Amino acid sequence: MSLNEEWFTEICPESGSAFSLKVKQRLHEERTPFQRIEVYETEHYGNLLVIDGYVMLTDRDNFLYHEMLAHPVLFTHPHPRRVLIIGGGDCGTLREVLKHPSVTGVQMVEIDERVTRVCEQYFPDLCSANGDPRAELHFKDGIQWVDQAPQGGYDIIIVDSTDPIGPAVGLFSEDFYRSCRRALAPEGVFVQQSESPLLHQPLIRSMHDKLRQGGFNHVHTLCFPQSCYPSGWWSATMASASTALSDWRANDALNKPFATVYYNRDIHRAALAVPEFMADKAP
Amino acid sequence: MSLNEEWFTEICPESGSAFSLKVKQRLHEERTPFQRIEVYETEHYGNLLVIDGYVMLTDRDNFLYHEMLAHPVLFTHPHPRRVLIIGGGDCGTLREVLKHPSVTGVQMVEIDERVTRVCEQYFPDLCSANGDPRAELHFKDGIQWVDQAPQGGYDIIIVDSTDPIGPAVGLFSEDFYRSCRRALAPEGVFVQQSESPLLHQPLIRSMHDKLRQGGFNHVHTLCFPQSCYPSGWWSATMASASTALSDWRANDALNKPFATVYYNRDIHRAALAVPEFMADKAP
Numbered sequence: 001m002s003l004n005e006e007w008f009t010e011i012c013p014e015s016g017s018a019f020s021l022k023v024k025q026r027l028h029e030e031r032t033p034f035q036r037i038e039v040y041e042t043e044h045y046g047n048l049l050v051i052d053g054y055v056m057l058t059d060r061d062n063f064l065y066h067e068m069l070a071h072p073v074l075f076t077h078p079h080p081r082r083v084l085i086i087g088g089g090d091c092g093t094l095r096e097v098l099k100h101p102s103v104t105g106v107q108m109v110e111i112d113e114r115v116t117r118v119c120e121q122y123f124p125d126l127c128s129a130n131g132d133p134r135a136e137l138h139f140k141d142g143i144q145w146v147d148q149a150p151q152g153g154y155d156i157i158i159v160d161s162t163d164p165i166g167p168a169v170g171l172f173s174e175d176f177y178r179s180c181r182r183a184l185a186p187e188g189v190f191v192q193q194s195e196s197p198l199l200h201q202p203l204i205r206s207m208h209d210k211l212r213q214g215g216f217n218h219v220h221t222l223c224f225p226q227s228c229y230p231s232g233w234w235s236a237t238m239a240s241a242s243t244a245l246s247d248w249r250a251n252d253a254l255n256k257p258f259a260t261v262y263y264n265r266d267i268h269r270a271a272l273a274v275p276e277f278m279a280d281k282a283p
Numbered sequence: 284m285s286l287n288e289e290w291f292t293e294i295c296p297e298s299g300s301a302f303s304l305k306v307k308q309r310l311h312e313e314r315t316p317f318q319r320i321e322v323y324e325t326e327h328y329g330n331l332l333v334i335d336g337y338v339m340l341t342d343r344d345n346f347l348y349h350e351m352l353a354h355p356v357l358f359t360h361p362h363p364r365r366v367l368i369i370g371g372g373d374c375g376t377l378r379e380v381l382k383h384p385s386v387t388g389v390q391m392v393e394i395d396e397r398v399t400r401v402c403e404q405y406f407p408d409l410c411s412a413n414g415d416p417r418a419e420l421h422f423k424d425g426i427q428w429v430d431q432a433p434q435g436g437y438d439i440i441i442v443d444s445t446d447p448i449g450p451a452v453g454l455f456s457e458d459f460y461r462s463c464r465r466a467l468a469p470e471g472v473f474v475q476q477s478e479s480p481l482l483h484q485p486l487i488r489s490m491h492d493k494l495r496q497g498g499f500n501h502v503h504t505l506c507f508p509q510s511c512y513p514s515g516w517w518s519a520t521m522a523s524a525s526t527a528l529s530d531w532r533a534n535d536a537l538n539k540p541f542a543t544v545y546y547n548r549d550i551h552r553a554a555l556a557v558p559e560f561m562a563d564k565a566p
Contacts, residue, residue: 002286003285003286003292003294003301007301009286009301009303011286014327015327015328016304016305016325016326016327016328017302017303017304017305017327017328017510018286018290018292018301018302018303018304018305019300019301019302019303020292020300020301020302020303021299021300021301022299022300022301042299043299044297044298044299044300045298045299045300060481061481061514197508198343198344198508198510223508225480225481225506225508225514225515225516226515227300227481227514227515227516231344231508231510231515232508232509232510232514232515232516233508233510233515233516259559260559261558261559261560262558262559262560263559264556264557264558264559264562266555266556266557267556267557267558267559269552269553269556270552270553270554270555270556271553272549272553273547273549273550273552273553274547274549274550275544275545275547275550276542276543276544276545276546276547276550277544277545279547
């Protein structure tokens with residue numbers, strides 16, 4: 001269902017809301033072994049990536065999500081070198097991670113190679129760092145990858161996944177979090193996209209519980225705007241066994257040696273602020 | 284145009300986007316001398332107020348807007364007593380202002396009495412403070428009211444208006460800002476809703492310019508989520524002649540003697556954070 005053939009519409013059934021973008025044309029459509037990928041050219045949001053009918057990103061506003069998934073966690077770890085990205089096939093998170101000079105290697109483990117190939121074609125800006133010698137792209141199952149990873153091999157794990165339905169359900173489980181904890185070095189920091197603060201409080205609370213049960217002693221949810229996702233307000237949840245998430249490298253963020261569109265030191269601090277209704281109910 | 288008869292849809296032409304809410308029924312519709320007012324019962328957002336086809340508020344998420352229009356400005360002034368609200372006919376901002384014990388009087392000047400009467404019927408929570416002896420409701424033109432106001436009579440002016448089109452255009456003019464400056468006491472603080480940080484940067488920059496030309500030396504834009512408005516990300520712009528907007532009563536906000544759903548001390552500080560793209564371009 002859509003407004004008419006000139007619009008792409010995503011309905012969010014659990015909130016009885018819908019978001020639509022006016023489109024000029026569909027640029028691409030394919031069904032992979034994993035999912036259905038579409039790319040549209042929109043009137044005012046640049047190109048739009050859709051997977052299984054859900055908006056993944058647009059040219060215009062993906063900077064919010066990608067910057068907030070990458071930079072807070074990297075400026076929380078005292079010296080991040082080895083980074084694992086689970087999912088993230090559009091490569092926008094990879095690009096942001098590689099802006100950090102301390103990073104010596106990034107493994108991106110995306111289950112569906114076609115997502116990356118389509119994005120290389122239609123979102124070349126997001127894929128502009130794919131040729132960086134520090135980047136390794138693996139097209140495999142992220143849960144198995146983490147299970148088989150050497151203990152303590154990563155400083156940072158970023159889970160840049162779709163919603164917790166279908167193939168991504170396992171990425172929101174206590175078993176997966178325990179594997180991530182094992183694959184992280186003692187000071188390691190984890191982050192995962194965690195849906196809308198307005199619409200998905202039960203999920204966020206359940207993630208806090210499972211992360212703690214999985215061995216993470218510090219858990220904190222970041223909030224930030226994201227206009228193309230339901231409610232226009234989104235979150236990422238950070239976790240660490242021993243690194244205090246409130247004790248991040250603020251001075252390094254202030255003097256970051258790279259450009260961003262949204263993120264800076266004050267925005268990092270702002271994202272850590274807990275709205276009153278989340279403070280009351282968080283475990 | 285709507286998804287079908289079960290949905291209310293607002294199209295934002297300048298961004299080629301649309302937001303829809305699934306509705307159970309239309310509860311009210313009338314055409315006043317000023318505008319067309321509708322109220323819908325939605326599936327998951329409670330009641331919905333629509334004016335001239337634009338979403339004004341819903342039961343579910345209006346706390347974000349109303350709290351962020353009221354509390355930051357009141358916790359910025361050292362001792363706010365006399366408050367003027369221009370617009371705000373739904374009375375949600377009035378209710379938040381009256382939570383502050385220092386406030387001795389609030390005049391709300393709404394051009395269309397029918398907005399308030401409809402909200403008294405369909406949004407009784409928002410109107411629950413209308414009987415407070417400190418509240419005066421005037422149904423008059425806000426621009427004329429400010430022009431005729433005694434000099435220095437207010438500590439706070441809050442402009443809670445519709446978008447800068449039609450009757451609200453005059454509320455975004457240098458002349459109006461100069462009148463507000465004159466009606467404020469020397470330490471007085473002004474705030475006005477200022478549209479989406481993502482979509483309406485030219486308006487925000489123009490407001491900064493006009494407020495400074497109107498005699499306000501300190502101008503700062505607050506950002507906050509607002510799911511039912513275009514982009515889901517909204518702003519309010521504060522201004523003052525002599526009160527530094529960064530030097531607010533953080534300790535009083537921490538110990539506020541009333542309940543909120545979103546606002547608290549950390550959220551106030553978060554809203555003051557300037558995204559990188561706004562810092563670069565702000566005047």
